[in-house]
Amino acid sequence: GAGVSQSPRYKVAKRGQDVALRCDPISGHVSLFWYQQALGQGPEFLTYFQNEAQLDKSGLPSDRFFAERPEGSVSTLKIQRTQQEDSAVYLCASSLAIRDGSYNSPLHFGNGTRLTVT
Amino acid sequence: SQQGEEDPQALSIQEGENATMNCSYKTSINNLQWYRQNSGRGLVHLILIRSNEREKHSGRLRVTLDTSKKSSSLLITASRAADTASYFCATDGRRDDKIIFGKGTRLHILP
Numbered sequence: 628g629a630g631v632s633q634s635p636r637y638k639v640a641k642r643g644q645d646v647a648l649r650c651d652p653i654s655g656h657v658s659l660f661w662y663q664q665a666l667g668q669g670p671e672f673l674t675y676f677q678n679e680a681q682l683d684k685s686g687l688p689s690d691r692f693f694a695e696r697p698e699g700s701v702s703t704l705k706i707q708r709t710q711q712e713d714s715a716v717y718l719c720a721s722s723l724a725i726r727d728g729s730y731n732s733p734l735h736f737g738n739g740t741r742l743t744v745t
Numbered sequence: 746s747q748q749g750e751e752d753p754q755a756l757s758i759q760e761g762e763n764a765t766m767n768c769s770y771k772t773s774i775n776n777l778q779w780y781r782q783n784s785g786r787g788l789v790h791l792i793l794i795r796s797n798e799r800e801k802h803s804g805r806l807r808v809t810l811d812t813s814k815k816s817s818s819l820l821i822t823a824s825r826a827a828d829t830a831s832y833f834c835a836t837d838g839r840r841d842d843k844i845i846f847g848k849g850t851r852l853h854i855l856p
Binding site for chain 2: 631660662668669670671672675677682683685686718720733734735736737738739
């Protein structure tokens, strides 16, 4: 594809609802990252995949957050029982690189999903 | 948590002037990258500098890295209205897979 695609672009959820955010990375990209960005802040790391393996999930704020990438391509970030503090833009980024101690490939970002929890 | 810390938080300059943004980080790194983000969009990669490099150029961009001070600067020369955006530094540490972003500098170019 032309770039990283995220859907939906906007999502409004009532508090307590579950949501699923989708990321289609650039074809062939091995690495995939999820970030959470609050208004006026920088992206906060959530989790990282190398192919289908979730190598780091230390940034997930609680056990309500779950991410998967079962076939090493499309990834889904799921948030259960959404809370107002989950309102943010969720960014997905992919990269060609395989982490080998020296990360030299840039990240390609999607335009994000803006989640609003009411 | 955020590794990088950019300053200033916000910067307004006249079109044609140079803009300088700084980034400080806390732990040893492999590489440092700079990204730009326009309002409502994803981040776009600008330039990457490796830990063993001190300076790098790309068009109107100049990046320096001082690993002894754990700091980097991004210089945009001859600024244009289209440079109005937020700019973030990002680092990847030697010990883990995370790529961590700073809080960003919001740059506004005045016509």
